[in-house]
Amino acid sequence: MAKINKRRKKIFDMLKEHQTGLSGEFMSQQLGVSSRTIRSDIKALQEYLVEYDIRIISSPNKGYRFNKFEQLDTAEQNLFQEGVSNLETAKQRINYILYRLLENTFKDIVITQNDLAEEMYISLSTLKMHLNEVKDILQKYDLKVTQYKTKGIKVIGEEVKIRYCIVDMINTCSTEKFFQKILANVDIELLDKIIKETLSYKKIQLADRSKEKFCLHIAIGMQRSNCNKFVS
Template sequence: MAKINKRRKRIFNMLKSHPQGLNGEAISQQLGVSSRTIRSDIKALQDALGQYNIRIFSSPTKGYRFSQFEHLSSIEHELFKDNMSNLETSKQRINYILYKLLANTLNDISITQNDLAEEMYISLSTLKIHLNEVKNILKKYDLRVTQYKTKGIKISGEETKLRYCIVDIKNIHLENEFFQDLIMNIDTDLLDDIIKKVLSERKLQLTDRSQKKLCMYIAIAMQRSRNNKTVVYPSSLTNKIENTFEYNVAKEIIENIYNQLNVDLSCSEVYYITQCLLASKKLIDVSESINKKRVKNLVNIILKEIHEKLSIDFTNDEYLIDGLTLHLNIALTRIQFQMNIRNELLETIKNDYPLAFQMGVIAGKIVEQYDNIKINENEIGYIALHFGAALSRNGIKENIQAKNIIIVCSSGLGISVLLKAKVEEYFHNRLNVVKVLPGYEVNEKTLENIDYILSTVPLKNIASDKIIKINRMLQKEDVENIENKIFHKKDTDLMEITTFFN
């Protein structure tokens, strides 16, 4: 069925406003196109209306008019639900081209530039301009737009990078209806429950964001594997993957998917899901993916280098050593298994923690030198968070008789460590951080043995005065809010002020 673009929708509305009929010349003059184009649009409209038993009559005297005029309103919503009328801005059109090309990869479909331009109701020259922007976006994922013989254009590149692109683009455009169609017919709610259950049983805590992203990765894998779009792994890589803790978790997830969703995924998808787990930001790491003794030695070399270059000595900071060892263990595994990661706070870290970021750069160069791998800025940013936490922690003593709190953080290990350090820096021995949890592990029982929860995310289905919402990077207003709610500073100030008034 032909697409009902913006111009064809306008023709529909014009004919609807003229039940007695409207000639083609009047329509073409009002829309600024030829009579031939109007005839083509009328034919496309007729094709679309055929399923509703509505016809467009044409006569030399009355022009074009609808049959069964009284039924038009009832079918109008259904007829135009997929129309292109919402492609008004360049950004919307670029997003649509991106969606169309990504959706076409599922069945290896090509589309000509002429057909795409016609579908979107834009000129070929405008399409080419937008297409260059799409190419630039895809280039970040090592994907290309290629011409496939005479059949048109399509995306080419590795399956893993294509999946990463789809998940990343979909996360960026959460509200975009086009990108929601990329995982049609997948019960994501049930899939989410399966993942949470397995992670909980295996005591593998992911951040909220990583857990949701993992669900999206697996949903995309299910959708694409149905169309025989699988990832191929060399034996050298599969042997490494099979020796990880995450491999057994992935197998269990796939078994549950088969039992509950009746979807039989191939063995290669076990390796793929393991890669996704290895790339996930964890609150607690229970794996032994990399030799931790070797990584700890690497951390000691980094701290000595920082001491020499910046005259800041962290060599006795066991908390930093353990945290950095844990993080590098995950990060090196992630890089080794060729999994990308996005750091949404990179610019904030650069601007607000320049010294910590400089330390991250030094650490990155040491890792590159000793492990012969390339570390990008996203990874450096997360390493810098550990140094930021160490700088904030300097001079802080153990908490004594403090309020017991839990921090709920949606981001990764580095940010949760920094957030914990910031809370301890501001409140010293007044607050005792019992643990850091992802949002999905918090329930009514969690509230029983603690005084307060500081949460960076809304906690669904839980209402309590013990819950205090804060920002991921603790702000001045957060500190004031905590003071007010936990230590009743607001009440004291109010009492002082009321002494001046009767």
């Protein structure tokens, strides 16, 4: 499924504001792209909106418009809640790049620098500057950001070191969304309960902080294994 980038978000906003419709020519002039690009963006948006029973219809007289508006607010909240235009500081932007690249390692996903910059609502030059700092952070774990053919960038390195990096990122500069994404479908409370019972049975004592980190390592290990990422 195509990515919802900054331009496509603007198209969504324009159509939401002009409920009677907008011509592709008008939108192309406003956004500085070709009518063909507008048609491609409309098609990409439609892929996401179908889940909310919303269609973007086109007519010769009215141009493009939504067929209904009841679910627009819900769709907007869900589709654009990852909108990261509120990344105000360099540290926030650097952390986001780290999260994004580490999240992509679960399924070997690559992302182009252009797409990442648009996703973050920053310029390509700013992204490149932050990416250098991201590389410095990853180097501490013997991890590298590499260009995969012409398809985009990704993090490479030993699996065990990727896991340690993820744990440290969660512990030192985590966001709730990042935590929820990479640990989706893991019952942390149940896992914590099992660990406590096992430690008690084995008569092993761990400080609360160490126990929490141990739980996190196991949870991430489970998720990585589910994606065929194993440690020998």
